[in-house]
Amino acid sequence: MALKFCPKRKFLPHWAEPFRWRFCGLSADSDAGERGRYGEWVACRYLVKQGYLPLVSNWRNPADRRDEIDLICKDREVLVFVEVRARRATSLVSGYDSLSPRKRKVLLKVCKAYLNQRKQRPDHFRFDVVEVDLQVDGKAKTEVFHHENIALFPPRYH
Numbered sequence: 614m615a616l617k618f619c620p621k622r623k624f625l626p627h628w629a630e631p632f633r634w635r636f637c638g639l640s641a642d643s644d645a646g647e648r649g650r651y652g653e654w655v656a657c658r659y660l661v662k663q664g665y666l667p668l669v670s671n672w673r674n675p676a677d678r679r680d681e682i683d684l685i686c687k688d689r690e691v692l693v694f695v696e697v698r699a700r701r702a703t704s705l706v707s708g709y710d711s712l713s714p715r716k717r718k719v720l721l722k723v724c725k726a727y728l729n730q731r732k733q734r735p736d737h738f739r740f741d742v743v744e745v746d747l748q749v750d751g752k753a754k755t756e757v758f759h760h761e762n763i764a765l766f767p768p769r770y771h
Contacts (some may be wrong), residue, residue, distance in 0.1 A: 630654075639747060639755075652699020652745040653683055658759045659743065660686055665693065672727060680723040684743075692738040694724045694765075699745040702756065708744030709760050721765055740765040 630650060639651045657667055665686040674680035684695035712720075720726025720740070728734055744758040 648699055648747060649697075652696045652747065655699075655745050655755055655757060656695065656697040657684060657742040660684070660695065660757070663759070664688070668760040672723075674723045675730070676726060677722075680719055680721065680726070682723050682727065684758065690735075690737060692735040694720070694727070694738065694740045695743055696720060696740070696747060697743050699747055702746040702748050708746075708758070709742050712742065717765060722766070738766075739763075 630647070639648065643651070653670065659698065661667065667686050667689050669685040670683065672682050672685055682694050685698040686693045686695060696712070698711055700706075700708050700711065724738075724740065728738065739762045740758060742760040742763055744760065746756040746758070748755060
């Protein structure tokens with residue numbers, strides 16, 4: 614039986630976390646920030662396997678640095694804004710249902726800011742939610758649910 618060596622979280626910088634996640638998974642004593650970064654990492658890997666091309670991660674609105682979109686990808690000719698919701702599998706509300714009207718308003722604002730910043734506006738764009746269900750015990754596999762083309766943009770905006 615081979616033993617796996619997994620370094621403790623406090624000794625690794627943030628850039629080294631994906632190496633630990635790949636070989637050891639998410640630690641049971643992880644904080645909310647690490648769970649969020651892990652969820653984004655899992656979602657990005659999932660989208661790449663589905664044929665998406667990641668362009669930007671954690672893009673912030675220059676006008677209001679609090680506003681952020683988790684991933685911006687290309688799916689063939691379509692620009693895709695992706696919100697990642699990483700939650701414990703035992704949570705009462707799903708990641709998709711956890712998007713409040715206030716959060717949707719903020720996401721619309723940051724997506725518009727990104728589109729207005731570009732020199733040439735894409736013909737097609739959409740908003741997706743990737744829900745990552747984190748397992749509590751760490752032994753079961755993390756589940757990913759991809760909700761495509763969520764109604765976020767008003768019809769006149771396209």
